[in-house]
Amino acid sequence: xxxxGNQTIMFSNPPYILETSSIVGPKEAEGPLAxxxxxxxxxxxxxxxxxEKAESKIIKENSNAVISKxxxxxxxxxxxxxxxxxxxxxxxxxxxxxxxxxxxxxxGACSTFVEGMSLGSVFIDSGAxxxxxxxxxxxxxxxxxxxxxxxxxxxxxxxxxxxTVTGSGAAILSNDNIGKECPRITYITPGKIIDxxxxxxxxxxxxxxxxxxxxxxxxxxxxxxxxxxxxxxxTGDLGxxxxxxxxxxxxxxxxxxxxxxxDCGVLIFDKEKQDTHAGGSGxxxxxxxxxxxxxxxxxxxxxxxxxLIATGALMNSTSSQQGESIPGIAHAIAxxxx
Amino acid sequence: xxxxxxxxxYLDYVDQKSPNSPILKNCFNAFWVGGLICSIGQxxxxxxxxxxxxxxxxxxxxxxxxxxxxxxxxxxxxxxxxGKFAGxxxxxxITGFANSIVSPAIEYKSEGYVMGVGGKMFTVAGxxxxxxxxxxxxxxxxxxxxx
Numbered sequence: 215x216x217x218x219g220n221q222t223i224m225f226s227n228p229p230y231i232l233e234t235s236s237i238v239g240p241k242e243a244e245g246p247l248a249x250x251x252x253x254x255x256x257x258x259x260x261x262x263x264x265x266e267k268a269e270s271k272i273i274k275e276n277s278n279a280v281i282s283k284x285x286x287x288x289x290x291x292x293x294x295x296x297x298x299x300x301x302x303x304x305x306x307x308x309x310x311x312x313x314x315x316x317x318x319x320x321x322g323a324c325s326t327f328v329e330g331m332s333l334g335s336v337f338i339d340s341g342a343x344x345x346x347x348x349x350x351x352x353x354x355x356x357x358x359x360x361x362x363x364x365x366x367x368x369x370x371x372x373x374x375x376x377x378t379v380t381g382s383g384a385a386i387l388s389n390d391n392i393g394k395e396c397p398r399i400t401y402i403t404p405g406k407i408i409d410x411x412x413x414x415x416x417x418x419x420x421x422x423x424x425x426x427x428x429x430x431x432x433x434x435x436x437x438x439x440x441x442x443x444x445x446x447x448x449t450g451d452l453g454x455x456x457x458x459x460x461x462x463x464x465x466x467x468x469x470x471x472x473x474x475x476x477d478c479g480v481l482i483f484d485k486e487k488q489d490t491h492a493g494g495s496g497x498x499x500x501x502x503x504x505x506x507x508x509x510x511x512x513x514x515x516x517x518x519x520x521x522l523i524a525t526g527a528l529m530n531s532t533s534s535q536q537g538e539s540i541p542g543i544a545h546a547i548a549x550x551x552x
Numbered sequence: 553x554x555x556x557x558x559x560x561x562y563l564d565y566v567d568q569k570s571p572n573s574p575i576l577k578n579c580f581n582a583f584w585v586g587g588l589i590c591s592i593g594q595x596x597x598x599x600x601x602x603x604x605x606x607x608x609x610x611x612x613x614x615x616x617x618x619x620x621x622x623x624x625x626x627x628x629x630x631x632x633x634x635g636k637f638a639g640x641x642x643x644x645x646i647t648g649f650a651n652s653i654v655s656p657a658i659e660y661k662s663e664g665y666v667m668g669v670g671g672k673m674f675t676v677a678g679x680x681x682x683x684x685x686x687x688x689x690x691x692x693x694x695x696x697x698x699x
Contacts, residue, residue, distance in 0.1 A: 264662040364659035366626050367676060368635015368642055368651050370578070373571040411559035412566060420566040455570055466555045 215339040219436025221403060228398035228552065229338040231331075231512075232345075232388040234505035235280035237272050239354065239380025242494075242502065245483045250506040251381075252279060258355055258380060265356035266300060269380075270309035272498075273298065273351035276382040277313060280347070280505075284386045288315065291386070292343035295330035297321050298351045298497050299378075300360060301530075305351050315347060323526030324422075324451050325405075326350045327383055327501040328545045332402040334387045335547070344389045351382035352496030361415070361531050374417040376453045376479060376495035377488075383501025385509075397512040401437055401548040405429035407528065409541040415527075415534045419456025419479070419492055422525040425542035426452060427463050429523055433546045434469060441471045445517045448508065449544070450500025450524045451479030453493030478503035500524045518551040578639050585638035589645045593618055615646055622650035627658065652676040 218224050236251045243254030255272075262268040273296065281288050294313065296306035297320040307319055322329035327350040334346035357378040358365055387399070408428050412421040426449050434440065441447060441464075452460060457477040464471050478500045479493035504522060511517040523546040529538065556562050593614045600610040625631040631651050635642050642648055653673055660672035674681065 266662075359659055363676065364655040366629060366632050366651070366655035366658055368626075368632045368638075368648065368655075370573070370636055370639045372573055410562040412563065417566065417570055420570065424562065455566075459566070459569055462553050463556065466553055 215336065219432070221406070221432055222436035223336065223402050223404075224437075225335060225339045225400060227339055227389065228400045228550075229335045229387045229389060230391045230396045230398050231509065231549065232286070232386045232391065232394065232396055233280055233284035234383065234385045234509040235276050235283055236384075236502040236506035237276045237279070237382050238498070238502050238506070241354070241377075241488065242379055242381055242482060245488060247482055247503065247507045250510055251502060252506065255380070258353070265353055265359060266304060266308075269298065269300065269305040269351050269353035269356050272309070272353065272380070272382045273305055273349055273384075274309035274313070276351070276384045277310060277347060277349045280349075280384040280386055286345060286386065286388075286392075288313065291315050291345045291347050293318060293334070293337060294347040294349070295320055295333050296347075296349040297326040297330065299323065299357055305353070305356075306349065309351070310349070322524075322543060322545065323528055324352075324495055324497050324500060325524040325526035325543055325545050326497045327450075327504065328522055328524035328547055329404075331385060331387065331399065331547055332404055332545055335399045335402060338387055338389050346387045347384065348387065349382065349384040350497035350501040352378055352380065352498035352501075354378045354380045354496075357496060371491055372416045374414070374419070374455055374492050376418055376451065376492045377483065377490040378496040379451075379482060379494045379499035379502065381496075381498035381502035383498065383503075383505035385505060395513075395551075397509070397549050397551050399547050400550050400552070401433070403429055403433040403436060403546040405432075405544040405546070407541045407543050409539055411539045413534075413537065413539045415529065415540065417455065417492075418495060418527045418540070419451075419453040420459060421527050421540035422542035422544065423452055423456040423459040423463065425544040426456070426460050426523055426525045427467070429544040429546045430460070430464060430471070430521075431467050431469065433521065433548075437548070441469050441474065444474060444519045444521045444548075446508075447471055447475045447521045448503075448523070449475075449477045450503060450522070451493065451495040452477045452525055453479040453495065454485065455492050456525075457493075481507065512549065512551060515551060520549050522547050522549060581637055582639045582641035585634070585641035586644060587641075589618070589642065589647055593645070618646050619650040622647035623654045626651045626654040649677060649680065652680070
């Protein structure tokens, strides 16, 4: 493992993504990717009394599911990296308090899943760990309650607003593939915090797009690769507005990503039928789209090389009320069938 | 597209990229739903008057019924759908005020009746109360001394 260029890490023995699992809520289950998710919930409470408890249950059950799918005993997993959107990341820490695996709580807003996978890969390639669990979750109702208004309030959402995904993604990274054929993480490009002054919390895509651009360009410069090297470049979750901004701005920097680029927030919902405005968002969006859809595409060799760039808006409701702009971040990982 | 160098250039670009709310459609829906709510209020008012109540009692009865209905529809998860469709049409009449108090009460019940329901009930309506009451006090003072 060594650092190349400005901020990219190249793995000498690229970690394997041994298994993934995804759980999504009822709205996501009506979306175009429904058939790829491992479990679709029928109601948002899932038998719990509060939204927060429901979200904790989602990440807990999803983590258990990925462990049992992988066939590895939980005791063999060395570390766990998890995070979510709720204050002090309570979904992850409450959901995983009984899992009995050394735990790193991380926060990168919607970029948390890829941040966890990046850290986990470094742990594995350095020899500090053999198996690592990465998990994230988000819940539409708990996020609305914390960041916006009560659900029953009769207000209108602006067309640039994104819809927080109810769901969770979880992955197990490993130093060996235990005889299975699985995709590997070859490079990571951790991103810098970029703030271009967008203050509108109802336009997260625009706030995060410059960070995605910076990481994208840095990744290509550091690795010497071109956009066409990848079968797919996927961001999560810029939504429709951020996606368009990224395409246009990448073009001004000399990178044409039009052909093979898409966004998890765009993929997960049907904009017209589901009334989700600018698309999906939340830790669970890139988490579930990768764990559900993209991982299966990689396994079936429909995609062989992808660049996954998860973006996060690093704000909270207090900073918004105080009129602060929204700093964005984006972390990239290259995942390949070698 | 030209290169973006400064924050201001980016913000202008974002403005141009972000879709605007469908203002005409929103105004039209707000107009007729708001009008309908007010007409219902007027019907109740006239009915009470017909039954022999005085004007003050009629107004009070109208308020009670509309608030009660809005609270009920909020609890049944219907008011937010009306609000999404009608916007200011259901927000500006007294129904919106009822909704803004009942919805946090439901949402924060999980934090208990004291700090949850009690403490958070006015998170949305609070500013309306503070500035509404303050304005009426100022107007009252002006009226007392100058009118």
